Amino acid sequence: MHSPELLKGTLQTILLKVLTDNGKMYGYEITQKVKELSMGRILLTEGALYPALHKLEAEGLLQTETVLMGKRVRKYYTITPIGKSLVKERVAEFRDFIKTMSSVLQVQMA
Amino acid sequence: MHSPELLKGTLQTILLKVLTDNGKMYGYEITQKVKELSMGRILLTEGALYPALHKLEAEGLLQTETVLMGKRVRKYYTITPIGKSLVKERVAEFRDFIKTMSSVLQVQMA
DNA sequence: GTCCTATACATAATTCTCTTATGTATCAAG
DNA sequence: CTTGATACATAAGAGAATTATGTATAGGAC
Incomplete structure (x- = not known):
């Protein structure tokens, strides 16, 4: 992550x-x-990215498919139906958070 | 804090x-x-609030004044000039963060 | 008169998430 | 043949919050 503490919880x-x-x-x-x-x-860091992907997979929100590109391994991730329903909630939650923060900070976030 | 991880870094x-x-x-x-x-x-929790206030005071962004209300102690906090200049930066930083997130999540945050 | 809730401060232990560091390995460019 | 980009992964450590605990006053319910 490049930006400061704000990104926590948004990954x-x-x-x-x-x-x-x-x-x-x-x-x-x-x-x-x-x-x-x-x-x-x-800028996502690998130390945050991979554990997060693994966790989402373990929770059934993502599914994987490993492919060999020449001699390089690639692990493709796809969102599952459960993941799709969750992403809507998460984005809605984020919008709510913004509204609340705008109200507390008394600023327009347009 | 009541809401989820999102609040981290905004206190x-x-x-x-x-x-x-x-x-x-x-x-x-x-x-x-x-x-x-x-x-x-x-809903700010005391375990987060008081250490945060103490830290801001130690950094010279806030100054305190302890008052006795009857037999109860109250510690009043006031923002210092240094604090005032920082708050502008922080709020601007937060607005930037929202813009960036809107772009990444492809949603309107109005 | 006592118990519960609100007011009012504070710190310690723990948890969670991310950064930083480290490790392995392929591949293209110069 | 070395450097930077690609590509995965895990472990140690830091930072910020939650949860738990502690102290104490004050008011209302019962």
């Missing part, structure tokens, strides 16, 4: 949403996509 | 902003104000 939401929008992706590809979407402001 | 910003907007306040009063502003969604 799962980011992963689920990016996988929802882009279909099958592998870890490194996700870091690049998030970097692109955030205009370089969110 | 300092909340404290500085609330003290900027409301002038002199004491700990318990801050929890009530934040509860009110957030419509009951952000």
Whole structure:
């Protein structure tokens, strides 16, 4: 992660949403996509990314498919139906959080 | 804290902003104000609040004044000039974070 | 008169999430 | 033949919060 403490707790939401929008992706590809979407402001670190992906898989929100590209291993992640229902909740939760914070900080977040 | 992981890293910003907007306040009063502003969604816990206030004081962003109300002790906090300049940065940082997240999650945060 | 809730401060132990560090390995460019 | 990008993974440590605990006053319910 590049930006400060604020990102804590948003990683799962980011992963689920990016996988929802882009279909099958592998870890490194996700870091690049998030970097692109955030205009370089969110740089996922491997130490956070891989454990998070493993956890989401263990919870049945993602499923994997390992592919050999030449001699390189790639592990593709796809969101499951359960994951799809959760991502909606998570994004809604995030929007709620923004509304609440706007109210507390008395600022317009448009 | 009541809401999930999302609030991590926002506590300092909340404290500085609330003290900027409301002038002199004491700990318990801050929890009530934040509860009110957030419509009951952000419930500051004492274990987070007091260490955070002490830290901000140690850093010179807040200054204190202890008052005896009857037999009860109250510790009032006021934001310092240094604190005032920081709160602007923090709020701006938060708005940036929202913009970035909106872009990554591909949602409108209006 | 006593118990519960609210007010009011504070700290310690624990948990959770992420960063930093480390490790392995392929591949292309210069 | 070395460097940087690609590609995975785990372990040690740091930071911020939750939960638990402690002290104490005050008011209302019962």
